[in-house]
Amino acid sequence: MQVLGSWSDNATISAIGGGKAGGLHRLHRGGFRVPDWTALGTDVCARFLAASPSTNVIDVTSAVDLDSALTAAEAMRAAIGATPLPSEIRALIAEAYDRLGAGPIAVRSSVAAEDGAEHSYAGQFDTFLNVHGLDAVLDRVRACWASAFSERSVRYAFADGKPRAVATAVVLQRLIAARASGVAFTANPISGASDELVISAVYGLGEGLVSGAVDADSVVVDKSSGAVLETVVGDKDRFYAPTDGQGLVVTEVDEPRRVEPTLSEAEIAEVTTLGRRVEETFGAPQDIEWAIDEDGLWLLQSRPITTAVGVPDGAILRGAGEDVPDAEQRIWDNSNIIESFSGVTSPLTYTTAADIYGRVYHGYAKSLRVPREQLRQTESWTSVLLGYFHGRVYYNLLHWYRMVGIAPGYPLNRKVLEAALGVDESLTDDIAKSLHPFTFRTPFAEARSRAITTVTYLRRLFGIDEMVERFMTDFYRVYDEYDTLDYTALSGEQAYAAYRRVDRDLVERWGPLMVLDAILLTCTGLMYLLTKLFLPKAPEWFLYAVVGPGADVESAEPARAMQAMAELVRADPDLTIVVNSMKPEQIYPALSAHPEFRTRVDEYIDRYGYRSLDELKLETPDLREDPASLFVMLRSALPAAPLSRGDDAEEYLDAHLGGIRRRIYERLRGKVSRCAAHRERLRFCRTRAFGMVKRMIRVMGRDLAERGVIDEFSDVFHLTVQELRGSFEGADTSGLRGLVVARKAQRARDSGLAAPARFVTVGSTFGRAELASQGWVPITDTPAAEAGTVLTGTPSGAGVAEGTAIVVDEPRDVAGGILVAYRTDPGWVAALPSAAALVIERGSPLTHVAIVARELGVPTVVQVKDVTKKIRTSTKIRVDGTNGTVTVLSEGDHHDAQ
Known part of the structure; x- marks a missing residue:
């Protein structure tokens, strides 16, 4: 037997020092300020137990049920209290106490299973503060040994099959006369956010905090920048302090101190810096005890965090996953992307969309015959065209300018892009001109490539009608095949196989069609210039109205079909009452009393059942899964309203333009209108495709729930598309539950934040504080606009x-x-x-x-x-x-x- 301490070797501390001694040893070796400490290893406790006839015959660890374990533990505690300390053990304890010098100390249990990566045993074993004199130390050491057999520690161990303690090490540590103390979690233990550090602080000794006797301040800090994100100041009407004798007491303080924060800004910064260093030293998120006295900050203990922060890496998605140089900016804009992905969007929807965007636009570049070397360069940015912040989807805007630069006519096209996306702020010319989609070894290679791309683009421009028709034929061949499948009869594996075939087939065909967007940008830009030339006084609305896809655009069909159903409802007073008075989810069953109208509803669902509100969000059920939203829209359509209020653009043209200029204008207008109509048809196809994929994913989600990979079907939407694929391709799925739990918690927090329309990040690392400074803050009430505004x-x-x-x-x-x-x-x-x-x-x-x-x-x-x-x-x-x-x-x- 020997006294352990900072001088001991790692092997000895690991073998017999227990969890607390192990943490102190690593802190000391890491160069941190730790109050002097010594330890009595588990060998000392084992020697004491072996020397007692009473304790030597009590078997605690082999008890197979809680009642027998509690009975044995009670007998063991009584035997420890009745057994005198052998002289050699008394001498060893005295030596350990003498090494700390005069003054009060803390006596703490240090069990081998305690403060581990899997189990904390927090509060299950005894700690004694403000211990004076050898006799008191001897008593407290014996009490620490006995606490290994307390009722609470036995129940804790039995709760989840945890290891049961027997021989217990004990730490003796010089007591800090703390002005303030507390704990610091180097990852948020509630949310699991690894980029946040949480500090709890109280006046006096930290025992008041962990026991709950004293109300603590709580401070959430952005770990990377040190910025304070949240502060909750606790009541300061009491604190924990030593008594004149041995022990502690809750001490009342003056009323004015209740509003004062425990820590200054400098002290918060110091605790944060030390927390980061400790985490780096230990290689994992840590729960750190600290105290501040007149000499400064001391670290009292560090242990792994064993609860919610055990979130796997990558649980919280943020950014675009792009490796950005430290000083390089990225601009994030939600513009019209929110038409497709509004509000908080699931990880599965975002990663599916980002994956498809990347592959489609890579295919677009390939279709324009971009050389192989330059095509490889596009892979670095086509894969990150979208970003994900606090659950919201954003354009990674600079890369969209790069994408526009692939086709000829960049100076004009980028202006039309800004109008098409609806961005509030145009990019400066200096930045816009620097955004090359790729680079070339020589000017000749660049000129040759540009010539080939331009010729290819012009061929597409004049052949776009035929190109779209071929695509539509291929699309509906695939769609009709998979839309008629009986998804209720498919297994998860079958649904996944169908999903992969559809994904590969459609994405491969969709890439070349993205040239339509480029053509529409070019033609709309030319239309804008021609309007300014022929109709310089035309109002701003005119250009948008004059280039519409036509009144018979396919995507307006659901609105007309809905209006037709509304006319039937208006003509039937009983049906009107049903639609207007019942909850939307109750209306469809109630239509059994109106079979003729129910047939019309079924026809609508059969034809447009793939549609829904937020129809590109995979987590949103379509009308086939949940027809309730149909009746929300039907109720809105009930008041009679004309489907057309006149063609103001046509009237303006008739009044202001004629002759040869009108014929030239109409020629270009016809091209733009056809392209706009093609684009609407393709977007309609996209909606149908997502509706088809929704059905496949729901089969896969139910299969994963049945297999126990996730807890419930809807959890599938909290996975990324890569994780979903891995679940059907042999990847390890054991960590998916933890991912889902973390992402659900994150989603709840994200929904309470306001999402700025546009913001900027620098480099690859950006914390919550940096985002908050640009508008990511809790939603607050904004004063309503007054009359006349x-x-x-x-x-x-x-x-x-x-x-x-x-x-x-x-x-x-x-x-x-x-x-x-x-x-x-x-x-x-x-x-x-x-x-x-x-x-x-x-x-x-x-x-x-x-x-x-x-x-x-x-x-x-x-x-x-x-x-x-x-x-x-x-x-x-x-x-x-x-x-x-x-x-x-x-x-x-x-x-x-x-």
């Missing part, structure tokens, strides 16, 4: 309308009012016929819903900054879709729309 946006659909604003996050209860939304998606078109006007905070005049709104004659203004925060439901407003304004009216200031 005029909000400006981009005119998108001509006309003026006045009415009551209805601010919604889905098309419900819009009937007769003005629909105001942060964003929309193609699933909203069914509600448009009943809206007096449409106001969208984000999105561009070229988005799907804006196009359909123009075809239906609904006055529309888009890109109205903060409109959903400043306008409240029931506010009277005037929408001027011609000039792009939204005016707040007083109750009496209401006139007929002009």
